Amino acid sequence: xxxxxxxxxxxxxxxxxxxxxxxxxxxxxxxxxxxxxxxxxxxxxxxxxxxxxxxxxxxxxxxxxxxxxxxxxxxxxxxxxxxxxxxxxxxxxxxxxxxxxxxxxxxxxxxxxxxxxxxxxxxxxxxxxxxxxxxxxxxxxxxxxxxxxxxxxxxxxxxxxxxxxxxxxxxxxxxxxxxxxxxxxxxxxxxxxxxxxxxxxxxxxxxxxxxxxxxxxxxxxxxxxxxxxxxxxxxxxxxxxxxxxxxxxxxxxxxxxxxxxxxxxxxxxxxxxxxxxxxxxxxxxxxxxxxxxxxxxxxxxxxxxxxxxxxxxxxxxxxxxxxxxxxxxxxxxxxxxxxxxxxxxxxxxxxxxxxxxxxxxxxxxxxxxxxxxxxxx
Ligand code: HEC
Ligand code: HEC
Numbered sequence: 380x381x382x383x384x385x386x387x388x389x390x391x392x393x394x395x396x397x398x399x400x401x402x403x404x405x406x407x408x409x410x411x412x413x414x415x416x417x418x419x420x421x422x423x424x425x426x427x428x429x430x431x432x433x434x435x436x437x438x439x440x441x442x443x444x445x446x447x448x449x450x451x452x453x454x455x456x457x458x459x460x461x462x463x464x465x466x467x468x469x470x471x472x473x474x475x476x477x478x479x480x481x482x483x484x485x486x487x488x489x490x491x492x493x494x495x496x497x498x499x500x501x502x503x504x505x506x507x508x509x510x511x512x513x514x515x516x517x518x519x520x521x522x523x524x525x526x527x528x529x530x531x532x533x534x535x536x537x538x539x540x541x542x543x544x545x546x547x548x549x550x551x552x553x554x555x556x557x558x559x560x561x562x563x564x565x566x567x568x569x570x571x572x573x574x575x576x577x578x579x580x581x582x583x584x585x586x587x588x589x590x591x592x593x594x595x596x597x598x599x600x601x602x603x604x605x606x607x608x609x610x611x612x613x614x615x616x617x618x619x620x621x622x623x624x625x626x627x628x629x630x631x632x633x634x635x636x637x638x639x640x641x642x643x644x645x646x647x648x649x650x651x652x653x654x655x656x657x658x659x660x661x662x663x664x665x666x667x668x669x670x671x672x673x674x675x676x677x678x679x680x681x682x683x684x685x686x687x688x689x690x691x692x693x694x695x696x697x698x699x700x701x702x703x704x705x706x707x708x709x710x711x712x713x714x715x716x717x718x719x720x721x722x723x724x725x726x727x728x729x730x731x732x733x734x735x736x737x738x739x740x741x742x743x744x745x746x747x748x749x750x751x752x753x754x755x756x
Contacts, residue, residue: 386563388572389473391442392580393433398559400587401430401490405537409530414741416607421501421508422594426587428494431487433583442573444474452484453477464550471551473566479547482540489533496526504682516685612742614735615681618670620663628655630727632700633736634671635684640696642671648698683738717745 390398407423410416438447456477463469469476475483502510503519514522544555558564562575599606615635625631634642646668649657659667672678676687683705690705691697700706701723710723721728732742 385566387473387566387568387570388562388575389444389564389566389570390559390562391445391573391576392562393437393576393583394441394445395559395562396580396583397430397434397437400583401427401434404430405490405533409534412530414739417505417741418598419607421497422591424494424497425594426590427490429586429590431490431494434487442576444573450475450477450480450483452480457481464546467550469550471566471568473564473568473570476547479540479543482536482543485536486533486540489529489536493526493529493533496522496529500526516680516682517689519682520685612732612735612737612739613681614732615679615684615737616674617734617736618666618674620666621670624657624659624663624667629724630733632726634674635676635679635681635736636687636700637675637697637703638677638688638691639672639675641691641698642675643668644696645698646671653698681737683736 411420499522501508503514726733
């Protein structure tokens with residue numbers, strides 16, 4: 380006699396839709412983490428926020444195996460399950476097993492925190508989004524760091540989850556991946572099929588599609604040949620005299636790249652400026668001093684200005700931007716061949732917004748220097 384295993388619908392359609400949409404949105408966010416894809420990255424972030432909010436609600440009011448009550452967080456049962464698994468005598472679980480429930484709860488909580496820190500970072504560093512202008516750079520910086528580390532953490536938990544699923548597939552001789560697609564699991568238990576709730580799944584899919592259409596309306600025509608909007612930096616205040624006097628030999632470095640004490644020292648020693656006499660005096664000198672003082676690192680609002688103002692030791696007044704701890708730290712990963720190609724003082728050879736002074740991560744373009752002709756130095 381052949382025993383035909385019974386199949387029962389365990390996962391309702393909204394849970395399955397949630398699962399694969401979250402996986403897709405997470406992958407989407409991972410591959411658009413480079414700042415120039417920020418627009419697309421944001422969309423996936425909002426999608427994750429909406430999906431996770433849905434899942435928390437569904438965990439309360441959804442069908443039997445989707446409800447949190449069916450997979451409580453218990454360290455002891457998770458441990459017992461893992462031990463029995465190691466002995467090859469694990470009990471069969473219709474819904475999530477006690478170890479899997481940890482991965483799910485961890486991923487939901489981390490995803491929520493990831494979205495929250497993303498919104499804070501966006502509001503603080505770019506002045507955009509739901510929390511535009513609510514926080515300053517210090518908060519944005521912390522949120523950004525958490526956002527980045529948490530993403531690696533989530534990747535780790537996703538990896539554990541996948542390993543867990545594969546182990547489950549072999550240990551229980553069942554295709555768990557297929558069951559998350561079809562909703563059905565083979566089971567000997569006399570359990571009833573859960574309601575498919577297809578209407579809700581269709582509504583979710585429609586909401587995501589409409590959201591995407593609304594968000595990206597007019598996007599492709601506006602971005603022309605590339606699938607992303609080139610990062611638009613904010614040009615910081617510039618001064619015509621500064622531009623003329625300081626761009627003769629190199630880029631007119633924006634005054635927000637050094638603190639005011641560095642600039643006053645530079646102007647005090649202007650007749651011996653790295654071996655050159657700048658020959659400044661009178662009204663011009665006073666004008667340049669005033670402009671640099673009121674637009675120095677500690678005076679201006681920009682992420683780089685803030686970084687420079689807070690990382691240069693108060694006791695020092697460096698004359699070189701390239702000798703500041705922050706500059707050194709941000710460029711230490713570039714190799715000798717790159718510096719051979721573009722001189723380190725030709726910021727404009729790699730930073731599209733070097734002129735404007737913002738030095739946004741999204742405006743870094745390592746191809747720029749390839750075409751640039753070295754200026755006489
Ligand atoms: C006559 C040429 C000349 C002019 C004009 C000039 N500089 Fe320079 N500047 C130099 C040279 C040379 C260096 C050193 C370059 C090197 O290290 O290869 C330098 C270096 C610098 C650096 C340090 C760059 C770094 O991070 O290593 C700063 C900052 C700077 N200049 C600011 C200014 C400002 C502000 C003005 C305008 C008031 C100005 N320079 C005008 C020649 C000039
Ligand atoms: C050879 C290419 C190159 C040159 C030249 C260069 N940079 Fe960069 N810079 C980079 C790269 C690449 C990064 C990003 C490094 C990373 O993310 O790890 C960077 C990062 C930065 C950052 C940090 C941006 C952020 O918010 O993360 C600042 C500020 C910066 N550069 C300023 C300058 C200044 C000022 C100069 C000129 C004195 C300069 N850079 C010259 C390639 C260059």
